[in-house]
Amino acid sequence: MKRxxxxxxxxxxxxxxxxxxxxxxxxxxxxxxxxxxxxxxAERHGFTPNSAARALTGSPAGAIGLVLCRPxxxxxxxPFFMELISGIEGELSARSIALSxxxxxxxxxxxxxYHRWWAERRVDGVxxxxxxxxxxxxxxxxxxRLPAVVIAGPADFDGLPSVWSDDGAAITExxxxxxxxxxxxxxxxxxxxxxxxTAVRTAAFQEVCARLxxxxxxxxxxxxxxxxxxxxxxxxxxxxxRPTAIIYDxxxxxxxxxxVAQEMGVSVPGELSLVAWGGxxxxxxxxxxxxxxxxxxxxxxxxxARRLLTLLEEGTVDSYQDTTAHLVPRGxxxxxxxxxxxxx
Numbered sequence: 542m543k544r545x546x547x548x549x550x551x552x553x554x555x556x557x558x559x560x561x562x563x564x565x566x567x568x569x570x571x572x573x574x575x576x577x578x579x580x581x582x583a584e585r586h587g588f589t590p591n592s593a594a595r596a597l598t599g600s601p602a603g604a605i606g607l608v609l610c611r612p613x614x615x616x617x618x619x620p621f622f623m624e625l626i627s628g629i630e631g632e633l634s635a636r637s638i639a640l641s642x643x644x645x646x647x648x649x650x651x652x653x654x655y656h657r658w659w660a661e662r663r664v665d666g667v668x669x670x671x672x673x674x675x676x677x678x679x680x681x682x683x684x685x686r687l688p689a690v691v692i693a694g695p696a697d698f699d700g701l702p703s704v705w706s707d708d709g710a711a712i713t714e715x716x717x718x719x720x721x722x723x724x725x726x727x728x729x730x731x732x733x734x735x736x737x738x739t740a741v742r743t744a745a746f747q748e749v750c751a752r753l754x755x756x757x758x759x760x761x762x763x764x765x766x767x768x769x770x771x772x773x774x775x776x777x778x779x780x781x782x783r784p785t786a787i788i789y790d791x792x793x794x795x796x797x798x799x800x801v802a803q804e805m806g807v808s809v810p811g812e813l814s815l816v817a818w819g820g821x822x823x824x825x826x827x828x829x830x831x832x833x834x835x836x837x838x839x840x841x842x843x844x845x846a847r848r849l850l851t852l853l854e855e856g857t858v859d860s861y862q863d864t865t866a867h868l869v870p871r872g873x874x875x876x877x878x879x880x881x882x883x884x885x
Contacts, residue, residue: 547562550579550586554579564579565580565583586660601665602663603665604641604663605629605638605641605664605665605666605667606667607629607667607668608642608651608654609642609671610644610645619791619793620792620793620822621791624842625670625838626640626842628839629668629845631842632842638850651678652678655685656681658687659685665853666687666849667689668691668692669691669692669693670693673735673737674735676737679698683699683701689701690852691704692705692845702859702861704860706863706865708741708866709742711818711865712746712749712788712834714867714868715816715868716749716753716788718816719814720753720755722874723876724786725755725785726757726786727784727786727788729742729761730763730770730773730777730788731762732763733763733764733765734762743762746758759777761777765790766793769794770789770793774797778813785814786874787813789815789817789818792820792823792824793823794817795815795824795831796823796827799827799831810829811878814875815831815832816831816833816834816868816874818833818834819833820834820835820866820869824871825871829871830872832873836863836867840864844863848861
């Protein structure tokens with residue numbers, strides 16, 4: 542899609558570019574009828590009167606966009622995104638570039654935000670997160686020719702560069718560690734089912750468990766909230782053949798799972814080992830502290846922002862594989878119980 546210019550509006554309205562500038566900036570020099578015609582054309586192409594003049598100048602916006610499709614109230618308790626944003630902001634602020642953050646309820650609303658930002662030149666480029674296995678947002682970004690870096694992978698995003706971490710290798714390390722401790726019945730509390738990284742982790746979990754010959758290896762998909770972590774853990778622990786170890790796809794669910802185990806009188810790590818994905822401060826603030834798959838999330842965000850800035854400056858940038866999350870053993874994991882865990 543071609544971005545509208547002042548010359549385009551002047552041509553459609555049958556006036557000079559100077560007249561367009563006067564109308565959009567609210568200056569005298571054109572009749573009310575002409576001003577109205579120019580503003581109508583601008584609005585029809587997705588501009589609002591207070592943004593059209595700035596957008597049509599062609600100058601950089603000096604801002605990068607990030608849209609999060611999740612309830613705003615959850616951001617304060619989701620360590621991953623707070624750390625990611627801090628890394629992005631740190632990189633941008635060093636270059637006096639702003640971060641425009643928008644929270645929306647669904648992907649249709651997110652695509653609408655991209656269209657508005659593109660039309661009004663609110664941002665120079667965007668970072669796309671929470672990529673789905675089939676994601677219409679990526680098609681929208683490509684159609685708009687809006688510079689973008691995808692924080693996800695590994696995948697071919699048809700020309701869109703990405704920054705990603707090998708989640709499959711990380712989940713394999715966690716499972717192999719629990720196997721070495723003697724665990725043979727294991728469960729994983731995963732994230733949202735249509736997220737690309739959930740699919741990557743699930744496939745890797747199933748492959749390593751099959752290779753090692755676990756007697757029980759189950760993935761239960763969830764939504765990353767503490768409430769779901771509580772519910773799923775409770776269901777797993779009341780089963781007749783309950784697991785001796787559980788891996789959680791984020792630290793919020795892992796903390797909730799630890800609380801459920803303690804409430805039910807299941808000793809951690811005496812009867813049950815727990816592993817969290819994330820490794821935020823939450824993991825060290827509970828007792829016992831949680832074994833976690835840890836990585837530098839702020840650095841991850843900074844690398845993504847750096848790649849997008851390079852794309853804007855040079856017109857092209859390669860995808861980048863960030864460091865893989867590594868296992869940090871703490872007090873929540875231990876050898877498998879010598880006797881089978883009894884149902885309580």
